[in-house]
Amino acid sequence: MSYNPYTKAHPVSKSLPSDPSEKNPLYGFLPRKVTAKQVQTAMESDINPFTKKPHSPQYKKILEARKKLPVFGQMDEFLKMFTNNQIIVMVGETGSGKTTQIPQFVCYSDLPHTKGQMVACTQPRRVAAMSVAKRVADEMDVQLGKEVGYSIRFEDMTEPGTTFMKYMTDGMLLREAMNDPDLKRYSTIILDEAHERTLATDILMGLIKDLAKRRSDLKVVIMSATLDAQKFQKYFSIAGPSQPAPLFKVPGRTHPVEVFYTQEPEPDYVEAAIRTVLMIHRAEEPGDILLFLTGEEEIEDSCRKIKLEADDLVNQDPDSVGPLVCIPLYSSLPPQQQQRIFDSAPPPRTADGPPGRKVVVSTNIAETSLTIDGIVYVVDPGFSKQKVYNPRIRVESLLVSPISKASAQQRAGRAGRTRPGKCFRLYTEKDFMTELEEQTHPEILRSNLANTVLELAKLGVKDLVHFDYVDAPAPETLMRALELLNYLAALDDDGNLTPLGAIMADFPLDPQMAKMLIVSPEFNCSNEILTIVAMLSVPNVWLRPPNQRKEADQAKAMLTVPDGDHLTLMNVFNSYMNNKHDRQWCWNNYLSQRALQQAENVRMQLQRTMERYEIELVSTQDERRLWQNIRKALVCGFFMQVAHKEGEKNNYLTVKDNQVVSLHPSCGLETTPEWVIFNEFVLTTKPYIRTVTEVRPEWLLEYAPAYFDPSTFTDGETKRALLRVQKKRSLKSGDGGASNGRNSPASDLPAKKKKKIGTS
DNA sequence: GAGCACTGC
Numbered sequence: 001m002s003y004n005p006y007t008k009a010h011p012v013s014k015s016l017p018s019d020p021s022e023k024n025p026l027y028g029f030l031p032r033k034v035t036a037k038q039v040q041t042a043m044e045s046d047i048n049p050f051t052k053k054p055h056s057p058q059y060k061k062i063l064e065a066r067k068k069l070p071v072f073g074q075m076d077e078f079l080k081m082f083t084n085n086q087i088i089v090m091v092g093e094t095g096s097g098k099t100t101q102i103p104q105f106v107c108y109s110d111l112p113h114t115k116g117q118m119v120a121c122t123q124p125r126r127v128a129a130m131s132v133a134k135r136v137a138d139e140m141d142v143q144l145g146k147e148v149g150y151s152i153r154f155e156d157m158t159e160p161g162t163t164f165m166k167y168m169t170d171g172m173l174l175r176e177a178m179n180d181p182d183l184k185r186y187s188t189i190i191l192d193e194a195h196e197r198t199l200a201t202d203i204l205m206g207l208i209k210d211l212a213k214r215r216s217d218l219k220v221v222i223m224s225a226t227l228d229a230q231k232f233q234k235y236f237s238i239a240g241p242s243q244p245a246p247l248f249k250v251p252g253r254t255h256p257v258e259v260f261y262t263q264e265p266e267p268d269y270v271e272a273a274i275r276t277v278l279m280i281h282r283a284e285e286p287g288d289i290l291l292f293l294t295g296e297e298e299i300e301d302s303c304r305k306i307k308l309e310a311d312d313l314v315n316q317d318p319d320s321v322g323p324l325v326c327i328p329l330y331s332s333l334p335p336q337q338q339q340r341i342f343d344s345a346p347p348p349r350t351a352d353g354p355p356g357r358k359v360v361v362s363t364n365i366a367e368t369s370l371t372i373d374g375i376v377y378v379v380d381p382g383f384s385k386q387k388v389y390n391p392r393i394r395v396e397s398l399l400v401s402p403i404s405k406a407s408a409q410q411r412a413g414r415a416g417r418t419r420p421g422k423c424f425r426l427y428t429e430k431d432f433m434t435e436l437e438e439q440t441h442p443e444i445l446r447s448n449l450a451n452t453v454l455e456l457a458k459l460g461v462k463d464l465v466h467f468d469y470v471d472a473p474a475p476e477t478l479m480r481a482l483e484l485l486n487y488l489a490a491l492d493d494d495g496n497l498t499p500l501g502a503i504m505a506d507f508p509l510d511p512q513m514a515k516m517l518i519v520s521p522e523f524n525c526s527n528e529i530l531t532i533v534a535m536l537s538v539p540n541v542w543l544r545p546p547n548q549r550k551e552a553d554q555a556k557a558m559l560t561v562p563d564g565d566h567l568t569l570m571n572v573f574n575s576y577m578n579n580k581h582d583r584q585w586c587w588n589n590y591l592s593q594r595a596l597q598q599a600e601n602v603r604m605q606l607q608r609t610m611e612r613y614e615i616e617l618v619s620t621q622d623e624r625r626l627w628q629n630i631r632k633a634l635v636c637g638f639f640m641q642v643a644h645k646e647g648e649k650n651n652y653l654t655v656k657d658n659q660v661v662s663l664h665p666s667c668g669l670e671t672t673p674e675w676v677i678f679n680e681f682v683l684t685t686k687p688y689i690r691t692v693t694e695v696r697p698e699w700l701l702e703y704a705p706a707y708f709d710p711s712t713f714t715d716g717e718t719k720r721a722l723l724r725v726q727k728k729r730s731l732k733s734g735d736g737g738a739s740n741g742r743n744s745p746a747s748d749l750p751a752k753k754k755k756k757i758g759t760s
Numbered sequence: 761g762a763g764c765a766c767t768g769c
Contacts, residue, residue, distance in 0.1 A: 125767065153769055171768040200768065296764065332764055363765055385765035398765060443767085451769090508769035540764070605769090665761040684763065 025049035026111070032219075033083050034109040036076035042108065048141050050113065050164075059141040066139060069097030071250045075105055078248055082109050086212055087220040087236045087245045091229045093252025094413060098223055099123075099192055100136050103165055106188050110219065113147070113164040117187040122170040124198045125369060126152040133157070133167040140165070153508070154601055170200035177207055178458045178505060188219040194232060195224040195406070196368065197442035197470075199452060205235070206468050207459060212238055227406050227439065235470055255416040257378075261429040269381035270298060272426045274305050276379050280424070281310060281324055281357055287376025287421070288345055288358040290366060290414055294385045294400050299328045299361045306359060314349075322346075322354035329362035329370070332539065334594065341372050367410050371417065378415040378423040380408060382436075387446050391476040393657050396448050397683035404440040408432065442471050449473055450511050453481035454490055457497040458505035464495070487640060487707055488515045503613055507606060509533060516637025517606070518615060523629040527619040528570055530610070532630070534603035535569040536679060536691070541595040542666070552590040559589065560668035563627055564693025566634060566679070568668050573599060631677075632699050638677045639704035643689055644718040645674050652676065652689065655708075655718060664690040674721070675700070697725040 025045035029038060042049045043063060066072055071092060081088055082105070092098030103121045112119050123129040133150035142148055149158035151168040158166055170191070177183055189208060194201055205222070212218055222232050222245075233244035266272035273291055280289055293299050303326040310324040323346040329338060346356030360372055364384045384407070385398045403411075408425065415421025425432065444452070453464055461467050464478055485491040488511055490501030497505075504514035513533045520529035535541070544552045559575060561567035576596045579585040586593040610617065620626040643652035643661060650672045652661050661681065663669065669676075669692060679691035700708045701722070710726060713719035 169768060175769055196767090198767065294765070330764085331766065365766065367766090369766070387765075400765090455769095537769095544763085662761095664763095666763085682763090688762080 023047065024052070029108075029111060031111045031114065032109055034079060034111075036079050039075060039079070039105070039108045050107075050140065050147050051142060055141050058138075062139050066097070066101065069101060070095070070253055071097045071101045074248075074250055078102070078105055079109055081246055081248055082106065082219065082221075085246050086216070086218070087222070087238065088248055089222045089224065089229055089232045089236065089245045090248040090250070091224060091226050092250040093226065093254065094417075095253035096250040098250060099128075099132055100139065102221065102223065103167075103190055104136065104140065106190065106219075106221065107165050110187050112187045115187060116161075118164050118166050118185055119188045119190065120173060120183075120186045121165075121167050121190040121192055122173050122201065122204065123167060124170055124193050124196050124201065126169055127369070128193075129167045129169050130155075130157075136165065136167070154605065170198055170204060174200045174204055174207075174455065175508075177204070178455065181207075181460050182211065182215060183208075183218075187217070188221065190221040190223060192223045194222050195228040197440075197444070199443045199447060202442055202444045202470055203452065203456065203459075205232075205470050209236060209238065209468060225406070225410075227409075231470070254413060255418070255420045257412050257416040257421045257423050259412055259423045259425060261425050261432065262427060265428055265431065266381070266426050269383060269426055270302060273379055273381050274302055274309070276424050276426065277306055277359055278309055278313065280377050280379070281359075282313065282321060284377065284422070286322075286345075286355045286357065287419075288360070288372070288374050289377040289379060290372065290375045291359060291361045291379040292366070292381065292384070292411055293361055293363065294383050295363060296328075296330050296332065299330060299363065303328050303361050306361070318349065318353070320354055323349055323356040324359060325356070326359045326361060329360055329366060331363070331365050338370075341370070344374075366414065367407065371414070374418055375414050376419065376421045378411055378421065379426070380411045380423060381426040382408065382431075386440070387443070389447050389477065391448075391474060391480045393659055393681075394448065394480055395659075395681050395683055402436060404437045405432070406439050408436065444469065444473050445471055447477075449477050449481040450484050453478065454485055454501060454505050454511050457485075457491060457495075458502060484640060485511060487704070488512065488637070490515070506613075507609055509537065509606070512637040512641070513537075514637075516633050517610070518613075519636045520633045521616045521618050523633040524618050524620045525626060525629040525633055526610070526615065527617050528626065528630050529633050530603055530606060530617065531570050531573045531599075532566050532634075534599045534606060535573055536566075537602050538595045538598040539592070541569075541572060541592050541599070543590045543592055545590075548590070555588070555590045556668070561627075562668065562670040564631065564676075565668055565691045566693045567627055567630065569691070570630070572596075573603075631693055631695055632703065634677050634693060635695055635699045635703045638679070639700060639707050641678050641681070641689075642695065642700060643676050643678060644721060645672055645676075646717050653716075653718060654681070654689075656713070658714070658716075659687055661687045661689045663692055664688040666690065667692050669694065697722065698729060701726060701729060 025042035025047055026049045046054055048055055090098065090102065103119055106119050110119060123132065129150045129152050133148055134144050137144040137148040140148055145157040146159055146162050148165045149163040151158055151166060151172050153172065191201055191204060208220055212220055222236065224232055229247055233247055236245035237243050277289055277291055293302060306326045313321045314323060325346050327340050329341050341360050345358040348355050366372060382403055383400050384403050386401045387396055388399050389396045412423035415423050456464055456467065465475065482491065482495060486493065489498055490504050490511055492498050503518060504511055507514040507517065513536060517529050517533050520526040542556055559568060559572050561571050572591065583593055586596065620629055642655045644655060646653045654661055673694035675695050675697050676692045677695045678689035682688050682690050708722060710719055710722045713722065
């Protein structure tokens with residue numbers, strides 16, 4: 001083993017110790033004062049500067065390819081800016097190489113391994129974190145998981161003490177910040193794809209801006225698309241209001257895309273889209289097409305229509321129209337079918353016939369998450385499904401809305417990745433200029449923030465309303481979140497995090513679910529609640545193929561527990577386990593094995609967190625009692641999501657919000673009980689409540705007395721029903737009703753259980 | 761009597 005002059009105990013502040021430069025390519029490097037010339041010499045060395053081992057044969061080959069990236073030519077400029085500034089905003093267009101190269105430049109200058117620290121680079125998506133880490137490990141000629149690693153949920157590919165370059169999801173870094181608010185293990189933090197404005201990135205920006213003031217040794221790089229750079233420069237002007245963070249700009253390496261607009265607005269964008277695809281197929285040069293639509297049904301429908309019409313064209317004119325394949329793409333497709341987008345276009349039908357063409361019909365997944373090479377034509381109708389949150393009725397829903405200019409630009413760019421392309425926008429140029437918003441609203445303005453507010457509290461943010469957000473959420477949204485967390489006893493009346501809230505924040509769950517999981521040992525059903533919570537955390541497990549709906553519904557009925565959908569979910573998971581994860585069993589029962597497998601993963605992760613807090617895993621033998629206990633535990637988390645049946649038409653009214661809702665058709669209840677608890681409120685063709693279980697009104701009064709205090713209700717059937725129950729209860733017990741206090745037993749730590757474990 | 765844009769912990 002070669003001599004390593006660096007030790008972790010002593011931060012290097014001066015030039016590194018003397019060592020012949022042939023043996024130590026980093027000889028003479030002054031941390032954060034490194035020049036491009038030094039880095040380039042070190043890169044050309046036969047010895048890997050970080051492992052001190054000889055470079056592998058392919059290293060130089062990869063290096064030659066890296067040198068052709070636009071960002072490589074600006075290494076000197078970047079390093080100077082990195083030396084002279086604490087925070088840099090960087091703009092790098094597609095193909096600039098920023099995600100792979102900038103973190104490496106930072107490593108060469110920052111030398112995190114000499115200080116026992118790391119450089120972090122966040123990504124909004126897991127696959128990106130993994131694949132970029134792999135690429136960079138290859139470029140740096142190290143084994144993935146050693147010097148270069150990644151960290152995503154369920155998978156930590158890093159080695160403490162060895163890894164100094166870590167790619168990770170933004171959510172993962174946020175989690176780490178909850179346990180170490182100063183993020184001391186990082187010398188530089190790079191937030192990549194900041195323009196995507198995910199919830200996690202937005203919160204991280206606020207935290208890191210503040211952290212940079214406390215930690216003068218921390219360096220920060222914000223990487224974004226062009227349009228947002230100014231906003232971030234201004235936001236990160238920590239040196240003074242008139243001193244925006246410096247901008248480092250790198251051109252992209254893409255091909256020009258010619259953009260076309262329609263002359264008149266299109267009344268039916270799906271019809272127009274299909275027409276445009278067929279027009280391209282008839283009249284344009286060979287090259288694949290990408291069409292953006294809004295959802296699964298629309299996509300499957302359009303694929304069928306395009307296929308029919310294209311076959312017609314081929315039959316009418318086989319000498320000039322080639323074969324066409326139409327491939328749907330959306331996230332709920334099984335991975336194997338998603339892979340089809342990488343198939344090549346069909347060959348000509350005869351040796352000298354017209355060439356074939358591939359059409360991918362996709363949701364927004366192809367805008368950011370997946371890149372398809374070989375796309376030359378993009379058809380952009382200008383719509384996508386977007387999440388909107390209405391704090392007044394506390395409902396998140398999906399709405400087909402016009403996209404932003406930034407989004408339209410991103411879509412068009414998909415046509416120019418391999419050669420010059422064309423983008424057909426199915427709206428007028430005037431509408432593009434005047435009607436489309438510049439940017440898509442960041443997620444923080446469109447979401448229920450219950451989770452986020454709890455995280456912020458755990459992160460030590462005292463004043464949530466005046467936190468330095470890049471874009472501040474609506475006060476009403478924050479109030480809704482604070483209210484919920486206060487009712488759940490995660491925050492006290494002054495908005496301070498309670499000990500219970502601190503534990504809740506550690507579970508990667510919605511606060512309601514975290515709460516019911518933590519109190520579940522008191523009802524002797526934590527084993528079951530853990531399963532239910534895991535099942536609620538994964539995508540729908542029920543498959544319902546269009547041509548086998550009846551069979552699928554029958555299979556589902558076999559697994560249904562009539563007392564409630566939550567119990568049905570538990571039953572499905574247990575049956576899956578009893579059938580030893582059998583694929584055939586899943587298939588026979590129209591269940592998604594992928595989702596069930598995911599639920600098992602989530603369950604194991606949550607169980608580890610439970611163990612850390614010594615929350616017991618217990619169960620009840622008698623099934624009837626067990627089911628009742630489970631329903632009581634559900635009330636402790638979801639008492640704010642209760643609906644009361646009103647009138648004879650099977651309509652329900654949500655408690656307090658007084659929204660008229662119906663049971664979702666997927667609901668498995670055999671009757672329509674007077675009181676139900678629901679997991680979600682969905683607004684589709686009409687307002688529905690989904691995943692519903694019957695509860696008893698006495699439980700509402702007992703486990704959430706503050707929320708169900710009848711005096712806080714407006715007059716109506718719900719209030720009268722509550723008063724009747726209250727009266728009956730007080731006659732029975734002789735006291736006022738609630739047995740032990742305001743929010744008990746769900747109000748505080750499960751002290752009894754903790755002690756029991758502590759002594760064992 | 762109907763759906764599930766997309767991520768992330």
